[in-house]
Amino acid sequence: MPGPLDDSSxxxxxxxxxxxxxxxxxxxxxREGDKLPSEKQLCDLYHVSRVTVRHALDELAEAxxxxxxxxxxxxxxxxxxxxLMHPRVDIDVISFTGACQRSGMEPGAIEIEVTRVVPNxxxxxxxxxxxxxKVLSVKRVRTADGVRIMYEDNRFAPTGFEFLExxxxxxxxxxxxxEEHTGKIPHMVGSCMLTSNRAAGDMVTHLQVPxxxxxxVLEANYCDADGAPMYMGKQVIIGARYSFAL
Numbered sequence: 208m209p210g211p212l213d214d215s216s217x218x219x220x221x222x223x224x225x226x227x228x229x230x231x232x233x234x235x236x237x238r239e240g241d242k243l244p245s246e247k248q249l250c251d252l253y254h255v256s257r258v259t260v261r262h263a264l265d266e267l268a269e270a271x272x273x274x275x276x277x278x279x280x281x282x283x284x285x286x287x288x289x290x291l292m293h294p295r296v297d298i299d300v301i302s303f304t305g306a307c308q309r310s311g312m313e314p315g316a317i318e319i320e321v322t323r324v325v326p327n328x329x330x331x332x333x334x335x336x337x338x339x340x341k342v343l344s345v346k347r348v349r350t351a352d353g354v355r356i357m358y359e360d361n362r363f364a365p366t367g368f369e370f371l372e373x374x375x376x377x378x379x380x381x382x383x384x385x386e387e388h389t390g391k392i393p394h395m396v397g398s399c400m401l402t403s404n405r406a407a408g409d410m411v412t413h414l415q416v417p418x419x420x421x422x423x424v425l426e427a428n429y430c431d432a433d434g435a436p437m438y439m440g441k442q443v444i445i446g447a448r449y450s451f452a453l
Contacts, residue, residue, distance in 0.1 A: 212253055213421075213447060220255050224263035226403040226421045226446070232272060232283055243273070243281045303349045303357070304380040315350040316379030319413065321372050322346075330362055333428055334436050340365045343372065348413050349379065357444040358413045364436055391431040393438065399427035404443070414445055421446040 212223045231237040244252065249260045264281055267273040274284040307314035323341040326334065330342055343363040349356050361381065363371065370388045371381075386392055406420040414420070423444040429437045 212255070220253070221259050221262040221266070222403065222446070223421060224249070224253055224255070224260065225266050226405070228263070228267060229272060229403055230405050230419075237283050239283050241283045243283070245280065302380055302382040304382065307351045310351070312351040313353075314379050315353065317348040317350065317355075319346040319348065320344075324362075326362070330439060333439055334364050336365060343368055345371055345381070347379075351448075354448065355414050355416075355445070356448050357442050358410060359443075360441045361438050362441075363438040368438075385437070389431075391437070393429035394432065395427050396430045396434075397428055399425060401425055403446075410443055414443070416445060423449070 212220050228237070228243070237243075243249070243264075246257050246260050246264070249264075250257055253260070264273060264275070268275055268281075268284075272284060274282050276282060304314040322344050324344045325338060326336060326340065326342045330336075331338060334340075334342065336342075342365055345361045345363065346359065348358050367389065368385075371384070374384065374388075382393065402424045404422045404424050405418075406414060406416045406422055407418055410416075410422065411418050411420075414422075423446050425442045425444060426440065428439050431437055
């Protein structure tokens with residue numbers, strides 16, 4: 208397990224611990240049935256309070272990663288993907304451009320590619336389509352004052368969003384471009400999923416961070432006011448450069 212946490216990160220200490228332990232499990236360093244260090248040992252390792260350590264362990268236990276055995280300690284339960292689900296009412300859903308403007312920063316975007324891709328099972332179910340109806344994938348990196356903050360891969364319904372293939376978003380705002388062309392505003396539906404991860408592969412290049420950099424992955428679905436599906440959004444966010452107010 209890594210040592211002391213990153214004081215310069217905006218990610219809360221408990222979430223940094225969650226990411227560190229999850230990384231050890233996903234990488235195979237910790238295996239199912241392995242016993243974790245005691246709470247006191249974790250406090251000493253991370254230089255945090257017992258309350259913080261317990262918060263992190265509780266999150267991992269709720270997600271199915273860990274199992275607390277009364278009087279025996281905490282053990283690795285499963286190496287499955289951790290999913291933290293928040294009802295949409297828990298999160299103030301605004302565009303990245305709006306978040307930048309609230310913080311007094313200049314929003315920007317680096318376009319990576321706009322392509323048609325074969326939908327996966329979840330996308331077929333959400334859009335109500337067959338596999339032969341390709342969805343529109345819009346990939347880009349969002350910046351604030353020129354600094355890379357997050358990578359986006361938004362998957363749009365097969366029809367109704369063709370303008371995204373030829374018209375770059377003005378100022379980087381997809382929300383604004385969608386409203387201009389469709390007269391509709393996206394609204395989050397259902398629950399969003401927040402997971403932790405580490406930078407590897409393309410994310411190292413796209414976000415220009417070291418391999419292993421802590422990341423958040425936020426996934427949510429969006430419909431118009433009438434409930435018609437618009438897009439499925441995935442954001443990979445540098446934990447040290449973005450914070451969530453829940």
